[in-house]
Amino acid sequence: MQKTCDIVVIGGGGSGLVAGARAATLGRSVIVLEKDKKNLGGGLNMASTMRTFGSRWQKERNLPDTTMLYLRNRMDETFWRIDRKLASNVIRGTGAFFDWFEEIAPEKAADFDVGRYVFDDPADGPLGPQSGGHGPGAKKGSGRIFVETAAEKLRELGQEILLDAVTEEICTENGKVTGVKAAVAGEPVEIACKAVILACGSWIRNPELVKKYYPALAAAQPYMGESPHMNWNYTGDGLALAEAAGALMDEENRTIRMMGPMTMCRSRVMSDMAASRYSIYVNALGKRYICEGSQMRMGVFDSGSVQLEQPEGKVFVIFDENTLARTLADGDDQPQPQVPMPNMAGHFPKTLEEAHADMDPALEKNDGVTFRADTVEELAEKIGVDPAALKETVDSYNGYCAEGMDWDCYKPSEWLAPMTGPFYAVKANLGTDGAFGGIQIDENMRAKAKDGGVVEGLYAAGDICSGRFLNMTGIKKQILNDMSFAVSSGFIAGTCAAEYAG
Ligand SMILES: Cc1cc2nc3c(=O)[nH]c(=O)nc-3n(C[C@H](O)[C@H](O)[C@H](O)COP(=O)(O)OP(=O)(O)OC[C@H]3O[C@@H](n4cnc5c(N)ncnc54)[C@H](O)[C@@H]3O)c2cc1C
Incomplete structure (x- = not known):
């Protein structure tokens, strides 16, 4: 035709x-x-x-x-x-x-x-x-x-x-x-x-280009899973068409923007605990890597770029009964994250009973996103992290809480609350809003x-x-x-x- x-x-x-x-x-x-x-x-x-x-x-x-x-x-x-x-x-x-x-x-x-x-x-x-x-x-x-x-x-x-x-x-x-x-x-x-x-x-659905420009993202993709909001047509055909027509291509500044840690899960309380000033974030090595609350401080995009640098992009938000209780006690005085993070304002439960009523059904699903354990080592086993490494991280963190100085990731002293168990973890996802x-x-x-x-x-x-x-x-x-x-x-x-x- x-x-x-x-x-x-x-x-x-x-x-x-x-x-x-x-x-x-x-x-x-x-x-x-x-x-x-x-x-x-x-x-x-x-x-x-x-x-x-x-x-x-x-x-x-x-x-x-x-x-x-x-x-x-x-x-x-x-x-x-x-x-x-x-x-x-x-x-x-x-x-x-x-x-x-x-x-x-x-x-x-x-x-x-x-x-x-x-x-x-x-x-x-x-x-x-x-x-x-x-x-x-x-x-x-x-x-x-x-x-x-x-x-x-x-x-x-x-x-x-x-x-x-x-x-x-x-x-x-x-x-x-x-x-x-x-x-x-x-x-x-x-x-x-x-x-x-x-x-x-975008060209986010072109695995070769993603691997070429963002090898760390290619490595993290099995952990991230497929992003349902990313159009399947984003395969970068337009770039090949332009190049064949004689266009000057940019090799230096192509970018992929990351988002993280994102903790949307079946429990609103567990999801929101990522924004709690008392939680800690650990990577696949069981180590902290950033001062928590990074989404509020740096924004979810820059914070996601730090997450991408962690092995396979894997991050877990860890908290315990004590840090949960401290968070509830703060009421609506919570750090407010940027979208698309969950937001505690106005709906966070007032009592531990209410919090558990929200958390327990999610934990019972055993869906690989939310976890509970009586000890740090048991939690580590569940999330696939070396138990000794996670124990050392939590022990050191509790030491910083006692000292009032977080020499690892520089948290404000008023955010330091020790973790004594039982312990909880939420898988924190890594997202992207496209390749540009x-x-x-x-x-x-x-x-x-x-x-x-x-x-x-x-x-x-x-x-x-x-x-x-x-x-x-x-x-x-x-x-x-x-x-x-x-x-x-x-x-x-x-x-x-x-x-x-x-
Ligand atoms: C969930 C989501 C929320 C967002 N929210 C915001 C926001 O609030 N603020 C903001 O600033 N930005 C936001 N963005 C980003 C913004 O939507 C995009 O930057 C914008 O749509 C880019 O416009 P575009 O025309 O380049 O691409 P698109 O709007 O994605 O359109 C590209 C089109 O090209 C088609 N296509 C692909 N390859 C070919 C081909 N070879 N031949 C023919 N057609 C092809 C695709 O099917 C698609 O229809 C968001 C993006 C998403 C996914």
């Missing part, structure tokens, strides 16, 4: 749909090729918390504009190694995107609330439009609203969205994009076009070319792009969060590709 259009978008997720809809509203004909057989929207369907800078929506509500302060601070944190033009374009692109969204869906935009990106420092994080949340009555997440709106706009403007579409080649002539070869529902399709926008998302980067882009989302300059007509958007973050010894240091970058880069790519194709 032969088709013709101005712009082909490869990947019908967040950035791809925004890019396609934006180009269509500028009068270009667009075909979106989505690999999934049924679903559009990719990871953006699940995203809700974001940053927006300088939008009309914010100005109308007299919200303070922190753009310059935010940019300076993020550039300081990344040692001014991020391209400044790219940084300011994608930051401004968030506001330009939201202005456009408001134009095409004014009622939806009006229903957004004023809020802040969940991981932001109020000192420089912008107050802006937010939608979503958890629990009964929570509004639909921003990401899903954007995905639905962009897909509706594409359909309204008569553009094609093809599911079950596997792209085989981006065709070029003299370094210029001329078309795409794909298989749609198994049937070959050739599309002649002027521009291609690659928006295939690969295609080198300029400030207008044009794919840079291997031989210098750009591949004419080739654009990229979303997670597949490098540029907005650095890989600093394996840790992702970014200037903008993923969803904001996805919609901003999609908007810029759609705008620039539309101009080019016109």
Whole structure:
């Protein structure tokens, strides 16, 4: 089958749909090729918390504009190694995107609330439009609203969205994009076009790439298990397509972001004890490796990077009857972790009886996640750790509690409470929110070319792009969060590709 259009978008997720809809509203004909057989929207369907800078929506509500302060601070944190033009374009692109969204869906935009990106420092994080949340009555997440709106706009403007579409080649002539070869529902399709926008998302489901860039993660994967929220299409095909079309690939700054320790389990109390200031974390060697409460102090992402460095990424949260009692006695005065960690506020039981009523059914399941034992050695056997090593760790810890000085991991003295048993352990999982980067882009989302300059007509958007973050010894240091970058880069790519194709 032969088709013709101005712009082909490869990947019908967040950035791809925004890019396609934006180009269509500028009068270009667009075909979106989505690999999934049924679903559009990719990871953006699940995203809700974001940053927006300088939008009309914010100005109308007299919200303070922190753009310059935010940019300076993020550039300081990344040692001014991020391209400044790219940084300011994608930051401004968030506001330009939201202005456009408001134009095409004014009622939806009006229903957004004023809020802040969940991981932001109020000192420089912008107050802006937010939608979503958890629990009964929570509004639909921003990401899903954007995905639905962009897909509706594409359909309204008569553009094609093809599911079950596997792209085989981006065709070029003299370094210029001329078309795409794909298989749609198994049937070959050739599309002649002027521009291609690659928006295939993460590559976390490509074992070779994960092993190449994050061998420690490949080693930890049997322990982590499969992450159900990670799309099976995240196999990195877009990277191979870009490279074959002559794009300059990034080897230095591709990153995978970790999350941990995560203790969601059948018992809310056991899950929450990971956030208790009195628990300890041990690795597979039975040793402490960090000052506990790291999710609250460092954030769940940076704390996850420390967990990844532990043998096979394995970590257990250990507490006992005494530390449980001390935690209950603190009532609602608990350290509050960042999402997606459990959160003790307001629901933690008041008595040990209530706590055990919550814990016992989970422990009886014997599911390899929650454990109880009368002695440290018995607990060690159950969690597969050397009993002598764990005994030494707990004994040393109790010594630090007696001394009031934690010479191992530097816990505040008021958090030190000895463990005397019976003992409990919760397997603390290690998660990831994706693998990022690969295609080198300029400030207008044009794919840079291997031989210098750009591949004419080739654009990229979303997670597949490098540029907005650095890989600093394996840790992702970014200037903008993923969803904001996805919609901003999609908007810029759609705008620039539309101009080019016109
Ligand atoms: C559970 C979850 C919650 C999140 N929450 C937040 C949040 O609150 N805030 C935030 O900032 N970020 C969040 N993110 C991250 C954010 O959703 C992503 O960064 C964003 O979706 C990236 O957009 P994208 O277009 O690059 O990828 P996606 O939206 O994932 O879309 C990629 C699309 O490409 C398709 N595809 C893959 N390969 C091909 C191919 N070869 N051909 C055609 N199609 C292909 C995929 O099927 C998918 O539909 C979250 C992610 C997840 C998974």
